[in-house]
Amino acid sequence: MINENVEDNTSTKINDFVVKFANTNGTGSASANNMFAKAIMRMGIPVSAKNIFPSNIQGAPTWYEVRINENEFLGRRGGKTEIIVAMNAQSFIEDIEDVVSGGYLLFDSSKQIPADLLRDDINYLGIPISSMCLKEFQNPRQRQLFKNVIYVGALAALLDIEFGVLKTLVGDQFKGKEKLITPNVYALELGFQYASNHFSCPLNFKVQRRDLIGNRIMVDGNTGSGLGAVYGGATVVGWYPITPSTSVVEKFASYCQRLRIDPATGKKNFAIVQAEDELAAIGMAIGAGWNGARSFTATSGPGISLMAEFLGLAYFAEIPVVLINIQRAGPSTGMPTRTQQSDVLACAYASHGDTKHVLLFPESPAECFEHSALAFDLSDRLQTPVIIMSDLDLGMNDHLSAPFIWNDKQKYDLGKVLSIRELDNTESFGRYRDVDGDGICYRTFAGTHPNKGAFFTRGTSRNEDAIYSEKSADYVDNMRRLERKFATAATLIPKAEISSGLQNTQIGLIYYGSTAQAIGETKHILHKQGIPVDLMRIKGFPFGSEIKKFIEQHEQIFVIEQNRDAQMRTLLSTELNIDPNCLTSVVCFDGLSITAKQISNDIIQVIEQQIPNQEVV
């Protein structure tokens, strides 16, 4: 039903629009929606998918937002949507509102929709999906599930998605469960036929095959984090379930189950304990790190708060441990299924006293993998916790990403650990003696040597020989050495990624983590407005010297982040001794991932306000 009243103010759009699926939680829509996004990717077209879900298991509305954009603008676009598949009665009014004028609403027309709900400036694509399922399928579960597959089939006709691509996807998805392939393809065909017969297909929003994907993959960040830990050699995990970090450990466990079982004995080369709480989870990881196994835990906001005391112990007693933080919207329970980057300060300075931690900020699933594996080397080398700062958007949504990369020549860096032979040749061992001047001392493991190298690990002050000491000089020396170690850390963590110098601009944009998705588009918008910018993506903390340099080289710096209080800006100005007035912040903290539109608007506004000021001066 193409609405005659609709004025066609939306010219044909190829490979540049958003499709949003409004579903009810727990109805099995995820795999159908995912199939839709993947089909676009397999047609060689850049695509991103965001799942907006409630903190609820069944019955509440969820949205799945797919952005198709051949210019690689794959961050959340924001604004109204070209096509909404409205399968949820609860959110129906909201969904109608959300369609762009001239856009489309695909809905289940099995039941009559009250006319007063309908807008007259959009197009309605009614398909009697429930009735079709009722007629075609016997099994009640199938009747429910295939509703989702039918609308995907219809979209294929409407958007010109190659049907063959969908068929192959179904085949791949149900490899080993061949019985399921035929009914799924049948459901796709039902939708496809209905749309072809009733609407003029394709619509003016449609896809067209390209060759823009290369060797990229589509995957969520938590899979990258979990798999990275397998490759990084993690063997011990203590954890406590919390959204959105749970799937990190679940993925680690499932890959271990596949890849870490000793073929001869059937025994596990890993040990995972679901702990009683986050205190115990990180306690376990620290105990294992103390004993020389690579270990990690994963958590989110509330868990970070609970882990603080233990993080201080690991910092002060100098024990390697990896903590993967999938940030969500705080404070407190906040919005547990919404994204944010609001644990930056809490993690950088977690625990009482003068404590500082090494942080890594991955931007993509590939980098989640890379940082996860790298974190084990870094924490062993530095003998300190390393916290990976992912977030819900990066962790739980599928992203088009470079593939995961590992080089077989890479050898684990286990850091300064003395073997029995080295201990034999050591005159005197002092656990906290800075032999090399880099602040990193040599450690020993229990069980190594019968009478050399044993020491007492503690969170209390001690001298170089690990003997308890309340002498101020011993304490101060130790704290200064930890400071030196942190300076060494700044040379070991990944350098910031800088793209500048090309356009001779005075404006620099600083960003980190999942905000990266919105940056290409931001730069494009600003450029069109005659505002060229240089970019710097921070990858870790402590900050390397390149970061201060970039800031000093630009007259105006914008720090873009996803929290209310501009936490990275605070960290930069505190740690690099920079006047906070030199750093203008652009923040988004509504729980949805930041958009290029917002970033560029905010920046333009600031710049426009400055112009009259300058004239006055």
Add this chain to the structure above:
Amino acid sequence: MSFAKSKFRHKSLPVNDLGLTYRDYEGAISTLCAGCGHDSISSAIIHACAELSIEPHKIAKMSGIGCSSKAPNYFLNNSHGFNTVHGRMPSVTTGANLANKDLTYLAMSGDGDSASIGLGQFAHVVRRQLNMVYMVANNGVYGLTKGQLAATSDRGVKNKTGDTSLFNDIDLCTMALQLGASFVARCFSGDKAQLVPIIKAAIAHQGFAFIDIISPCVTFNNHPGSTRSYDYVQEHVTTGAVTDFVPIKEEITAQIPEGEFEDICLHDGSVIRIHKLDKGYDTSNRLKAMTDVEEHKQRGEILTGLLYLNPTASTFHELNNTADTPMNQVKQDLLCPGERVLGSINDSFR
């Protein structure tokens, strides 16, 4: 503060199977109050380990925070130790054990450390059936923070400053029994003859061994009216059986004692010989052990001795099916699946 001891060794000191003397199992000089029960526990641990001829470097000493948790510094200088945070020793020990199951884990905690701030971790480490010896030095007060009442204090007793314990006490032995510990004992720090063999048996036992050791705090809880003072405990302690520990290699040559006795063979072939003083004594009955503890308490007595033993219980690593090589020794080629596998994993996301 800790002080190093003189390394001087007297020639005539007896040596064990490893050629080591008791001195080789000692720690730094204790800084606890003179007469503190915790020092007797340290001494019993030194004797037990020396007599068992355990290589000190194969032991890991774990503790939380408190006077009791400081004690590991005062025994086994050649062992690594980890003085963690208040109440969280169980999780750290779990992780350490996950990383290296081949060490002997000797853990020291206090009643504040285990029955209050760490009650959750205590409960869960018992459930996990971790292979470790978990000792609580139970003095009914918080020693290190100067005498506040602990949750193990009997209802109605007063501490030194006159505060009354208003609530029911937590009995960690009963909890350990209920949660599935496979070795549960209660001892008195002042009774070395009982404590040393029980510590030895706990070390030899494969599985979670819990020993609640009544350990008077001379400074804050040794006054009349306390139920954890030396005098009170000495007057009220009772035991169902005397326990002897016979290491694996020693033949049982001791005279068959009069009266009833029972030999329980442990995993490693060593034997616990129990001389029953009480006819109804039965270490294999978990429920009875709980009732016994409670009945004695109602009579105003403190039941000590080995309360329960299941010599064949599974341990965490058996349940987890962990590989034989300790996790901290598995080499990179077994841990890292490599480039080729990653290629096919990447393919699964295209």
